[in-house]
Amino acid sequence: MLHDCNLKLPQGKKLALVGSSGAGKSTIIELISRFYDVQEGEVLIGGKNVREIQYEALLENISIVFQKAFLTRESVLENIRMGTEATLEQVRAAARAAQIDDFILSLPEGYDTKVGSFGSRFSGGEKQRIAIARAILKNAPILILDEATSAADPENQVEIDRAIANLCHGKTVIIIAHRLSAVGMCDQVAVVENRTISCSGTHEEMLAASTYYKKAWDDYEAARRIEYRQEGGTDHAN
Template structure:
C-alpha cells in the first residue's frame, strides 16, 4: 500500500501512528487482527521496521551500524548488505566493515545512508515494513540501487510506502491519496489517473518536470 499527497497532507503522520509515536483518537489500527494499543510496545516494534527519510548513522563501525545490537552472525550482516546493494561500497572503505562512521568518521551520502538503513531492516526481517520517502536523497545511480535493495526487502511483507515520486509506486496494489489530513481517494494507479483530480494533478506536475531538458543550450 502506498500513501501519496502534497507536502503536509499527513503521510508521515500515518506512519508514525502505526508505530504508536502517537495513538489514534478515533478508529483502530490493527496488525494481525489485534488493536496495536493492546500490544506491548516492544512486541509491536518487533513486528514493524521503518526506513525513514532522515536516516541516522551511529559513530561506530559499518558492521555495528547494520547489526544494531542484534544477535546475528557476521555472515548474516554481510548478506543483508549485499541484498541492500551496499556491500561493494563498504569493501571500498579504508577498513571495510570495520570503518568507523559518524561525525568523526567516514561520511556517507544520503543514498548510502538509506542503503545502510535497508540492510538493517533486512536483518531485522519484520513482517511489516514502513518506507518513508526511501529514495528521497538518491541520485539516479543510487536510486536504481535502492530500488533493487527494496525489491529484496519487500518480498512477502506487508508494506506501507510513503512516496513523493509517483512513478516509484505506480505498481502498488493500493494507493491512498491524502489531502490536508483526509483521504481524498484510493485505488490503483490507473484507477486514480482515471478519476481522482488531486492524483491526476500530481502526476501531471511530475511528468512535466521529468520532461524538462537538463539545460537550455543557446547558439
C-alpha cells in the same frame, strides 16, 4: 490532526500514500507504528488493536526506513546489526541484498570502520543503503518507507532501487511517496488531503477518481518527458 480516515491494506500488499506536504501522510505511519495513539477509532494489525500489542512486539514486526538515514557513531557492522546477535556473514548477506557490501569492503577497516570518524565521506545514497541493509537483516513483516529514494544522489539511484526491491519482497509495505515513481511498485494508492484520506484504490482508479492525483500524475509524466528529451539531446550531442 487526522479525521475520518478509513484504510485497509491486505497482508503482503503495497500501498503508496500520496499528498502534499503537511496533508497528514507522516501522521498515518506514526499511528501505525504507535508513536502516539488515536483519540477516536482504532488501528488494527492482523485484526488486533495495536494498543493490545506489547510495544516491543509491535516494534519487532515493523521496520521503518526514513527519508534521512540514521546512523550511529559505531562501526558499520554495528549500524547494520543494531543490537541483534547477527553474525558477520548474516550482516554481509543483508548488505549484499542492499547493494552496499562492495562499498563497505572498500572502507579502510571494512565492516569495522567507525561511522563517527568516516561518516562525512559517505554519500546520502550510501548511508541509505546501510539503513536498508539494517531493515533487510531485521526482516520484519511490515515495512514503512518514508520514501527512501527521494533524496538519492543520481549515481546511487539504481543501487537503491534494487535494494528497495529486495527489502520489500514478501512484505506488507507502506510508502510515503514523495516521488510518484514509487507508485509503480504498489498495489494501492491513497490520497491524503486536508488531514484525511480523500480516496484510495489502484493507480487507474485514482486517475479517474482524484483530481489531485490526476494533476500530480500528469505533472510527473510531463517532467519525465522533459528529462527524456534532455537525455536524448545529450546523447545526440555526444
